[in-house]
Amino acid sequence: MRRKLVVGNWKLHGSRATNAALLSGLAAGRPYACEMAVCVPFPYLHDVADAWRGSELMWGAQDCSAHEQGAYTGEVAAAMLSEFGCRYAIVGHSERRQFHHESDQLVADKAKAALAKGVTPIVCVGESLAQREAGATEEVVKRQLSAVIHTLGHCAGEMVVAYEPVWAIGTGRTASPEQAQAVHALLRAQLQAASGHAERIRILYGGSVKPDNAQALFAQPDIDGGLIGGASLNADHFIAICRAAG
């Protein structure tokens, strides 16, 4: 039985003052039946750790370098994330694939670097609107996931996968529960064929999840929770989404 996981992706939002209110609001909403985590901009990791240390609430980063150390200006290594108590690191978010030209192999290398330091990668895959309309959804998400499966090898069962159709991110346009479930089932079958451990791998859905659509999405058999952007910046909305997860 997979426990539901709901992860907030703050993206490039926040300030120390607004974060403090958000973090204490989320802590006040405990207990949660699901696992809850927030992935925050790097400079705020210390504050989240201070606020939530010792609780069951978890936190993480929105990226992770593929390198362990060296002359890579601007990069942040998995060992550094681990020092700040990060449980998770998002890798391969579509905004990084798009704006930072991250390839499938770079995303896979980042996932491997994270796992090597005990940080669970949340590997994002998803098709653009043009790809969906061209009937290429399956081919695209399988290609993206395949690179990670092959790079992680026998550790593939340790990752979390997030299916995030690019056309649904930040647009207010959500995949229907049936559309999302169909892709999640494909991804689980691919994970099963490759690792044999698909039953324990959590596959999150992301893309305009809100309090009013979360329950129907999370009720699908292969949707194990959500990766939440905009709605994770509002404590009441994020709490409502976590409650919808059970």
Ligand code: PEP
């Ligand atoms: C995201 O950033 O991963 C995301 C799903 O954003 P939103 O919920 O705002 O669509």
